[in-house]
Amino acid sequence: MAVTSAGATRADNAPARPRKNRTFLVLNIISIVAGIAIWWGLSLAGLQFPTPAEVVSAAWKMIQDGTLATDVGASLGRVLAGFALGSVAAVIVGFVMGWYTVARGLFEPWIQFFRTIPPLAMLPLVLVLMGIGESPKIFVIFLAAFLSCVISTYQGVVNVDKTLINAARVLGASDGTIFGRVVVPASTPFILVGMRVGLGSAWGTLVAAELLAAQAGLGHRMQSAQLYYDLPTIFVGIIAIGVLGLIMDRLLMIAGNKLTAWQENR
Amino acid sequence: MSTPKISVRDVQKIFPVGKEPFVALGGVSLDIGDNEFVTVVGPSGCGKSTLLNILAGLEQPTGGTALVDGKPVTGPGPERGVIFQQYALFPWLTVRENVEFGMRTAKVPKGERRERAEHFIRLVGLEQFADALPKTLSGGMKQRCAIARAYAVNPSILLMDEPFGALDALTRVRLQEQLLETWSKERRTVMFITHDVDEAVFLANRVVVMAARPGRIAEIIDVDLPYPRDEDMRLSPEFGALRNRVWHAVYHQRQIKEPAK
Ligand SMILES: Nc1ncnc2c1ncn2[C@@H]1O[C@H](COP(=O)(O)OP(=O)(O)OP(=O)(O)O)[C@@H](O)[C@H]1O
Ligand SMILES: [Mg+2]
Numbered sequence: 101m102a103v104t105s106a107g108a109t110r111a112d113n114a115p116a117r118p119r120k121n122r123t124f125l126v127l128n129i130i131s132i133v134a135g136i137a138i139w140w141g142l143s144l145a146g147l148q149f150p151t152p153a154e155v156v157s158a159a160w161k162m163i164q165d166g167t168l169a170t171d172v173g174a175s176l177g178r179v180l181a182g183f184a185l186g187s188v189a190a191v192i193v194g195f196v197m198g199w200y201t202v203a204r205g206l207f208e209p210w211i212q213f214f215r216t217i218p219p220l221a222m223l224p225l226v227l228v229l230m231g232i233g234e235s236p237k238i239f240v241i242f243l244a245a246f247l248s249c250v251i252s253t254y255q256g257v258v259n260v261d262k263t264l265i266n267a268a269r270v271l272g273a274s275d276g277t278i279f280g281r282v283v284v285p286a287s288t289p290f291i292l293v294g295m296r297v298g299l300g301s302a303w304g305t306l307v308a309a310e311l312l313a314a315q316a317g318l319g320h321r322m323q324s325a326q327l328y329y330d331l332p333t334i335f336v337g338i339i340a341i342g343v344l345g346l347i348m349d350r351l352l353m354i355a356g357n358k359l360t361a362w363q364e365n366r
Numbered sequence: 367m368s369t370p371k372i373s374v375r376d377v378q379k380i381f382p383v384g385k386e387p388f389v390a391l392g393g394v395s396l397d398i399g400d401n402e403f404v405t406v407v408g409p410s411g412c413g414k415s416t417l418l419n420i421l422a423g424l425e426q427p428t429g430g431t432a433l434v435d436g437k438p439v440t441g442p443g444p445e446r447g448v449i450f451q452q453y454a455l456f457p458w459l460t461v462r463e464n465v466e467f468g469m470r471t472a473k474v475p476k477g478e479r480r481e482r483a484e485h486f487i488r489l490v491g492l493e494q495f496a497d498a499l500p501k502t503l504s505g506g507m508k509q510r511c512a513i514a515r516a517y518a519v520n521p522s523i524l525l526m527d528e529p530f531g532a533l534d535a536l537t538r539v540r541l542q543e544q545l546l547e548t549w550s551k552e553r554r555t556v557m558f559i560t561h562d563v564d565e566a567v568f569l570a571n572r573v574v575v576m577a578a579r580p581g582r583i584a585e586i587i588d589v590d591l592p593y594p595r596d597e598d599m600r601l602s603p604e605f606g607a608l609r610n611r612v613w614h615a616v617y618h619q620r621q622i623k624e625p626a627k
Contacts, residue, residue: 186451263450263452263454264454264456266424266448266450266454267425267448267450267454267455267456268467268471269424269442270422270423270424270442270446270447270448270458271466271468271471271515271519272442272443272466272471272472272519273471274471277471281456281467282456285456286458288458315456320469361499362457362458362459362499362501363457363498363501364457364501
């Protein structure tokens with residue numbers, strides 16, 4: 101692509117970026133190594149923690165006998181199912197709310213009300229109503245993802261720049277075209293932010309739901325390890341939850357950046 | 367003159383603000399001929415944008431009628447292109463896709479769309495940036511893209527609301543010259559709003575000076591300078607005299623006793 105005058109000013113600070121990024125990365129690595137060292141030191145100094153070596157060997161055992169894969173699979177399956185359903189529903193409801201005042205009036209009180217309830221607090225009710233299979237867990241995760249994402253989608257639709265809508269109107273766009281070609285792309289950044297928050301909330305809710313009621317999954321594994329005072333397994337669970345959460349968040353962020361690369365000043 | 371291209375007949379616009387309604391336009395009448403270039407100047411808040419939005423079909427007058435080609439304006443239409451001060455480019459579309467937007471809504475076949483987009487992108491000198499996103503363009507380039515986008519649906523009227531208002535003085539002058547050049551190649555009826563008296567005189571066949579409270583036309587000044595206009599024209603005594611007249615009409619309005627409308 102041709103270099104623009106604006107592009108030229110941007111190029112001025114381009115060499116600074118990678119250098120800054122590298123320093124940052126080095127600091128990150130130092131921090132992680134130091135953290136593990138302190139943990140190791142503390143566990144050797146008599147704290148009840150297992151050493152990193154013990155945790156790694158526990159993880160290795162769980163990888164070899166397949167329990168880790170089963171647990172991760174169970175947890176991921178639930179969170180992805182709930183998150184996908186929740187996001188799709190949130191985008192649909194959010195658009196409808198943003199586009200039609202009537203729908204906004206009807207949906208808003210319920211969404212505001214349920215937003216103040218931690219999705220997990222619905223679990224006892226959901227367990228009674230839906231039994232102890234997969235569906236209650238997926239439903240609670242769905243709720244968590246939906247409630248986080250719906251408001252931001254709706255905000256995105258409401259905040260679409262009025263001049264862009266006018267620009268489309270004077271170019272002959274019908275309401276349908278304005279919706280599809282202006283409102284939807286303009287609210288994508290809001291939706292993606294909502295989805296990231298929704299994914300975080302879904303993941304948190306999932307693990308907690310598994311702690312309370314599940315036959316498999318990372319939360320369940322930690323719960324049963326607790327009975328046997330099996331600290332290394334609990335550590336493996338915590339680390340797996342953190343790493344998976346981070347990976348999912350980053351993947352969503354990368355996808356989001358690709359989709360909204362058109363945004364100014366990023 | 368035959369039927370004017372644009373005819374504004376006693377147009378009023380009253381905004382219901384609080385208890386006392388606000389008269390943004392208190393009976394404005396104006397005829398603009400085919401292919402005429404009219405600029406509108408006036409103090410902030412005198413209703414320039416309101417008048418333009420009514421002609422664009424984005425707002426309804428509360429009184430009087432706005433006619434285009436003899437027919438009352440009821441909404442936006444393809445014969446009227448609008449260029450906004452804030453560029454209003456779709457940031458997720460490239461220059462080319464922006465320019466093609468109006469033709470897509472008009473269901474112009476792809477081949478012709480491409481060709482026409484290409485033509486107008488070249489006309490405003492953005493051919494090297496056809497596939498660039500707006501965020502990589504400077505302000506002047508964005509506005510040129512917006513001009514190409516408006517031209518591409520082939521409107522017979524261009525309504526421009528302070529299109530160069532956000533640009534630096536140099537870019538502004540360049541774009542003025544370019545706009546006149548484009549206009550001389552592709553004649554259109556133009557209504558161009560500005561705050562800048564020089565700009566108003568440089569571009570126009572006629573300068574409409576508006577006054578505020580209530581929004582109304584204070585004076586209409588003919589600019590009988592020949593086109594094409596260039597830098598020498600800008601520095602000529604004739605230009606200077608006209609500019610002074612417009613300047614006076616705009617900035618010494620307070621001395622005029624407010625007419626009881
Ligand atoms: N939607 C609205 N509701 C109430 N008042 C409005 C509305 N739109 C415009 N006005 C008022 O009408 C008056 C004229 O507005 P308009 O935008 O047409 O002014 P303008 O001449 O374009 O000013 P500027 O040069 O600052 O752009 C202003 O005083 C403004 O406050
Ligand atoms: Mg204005």
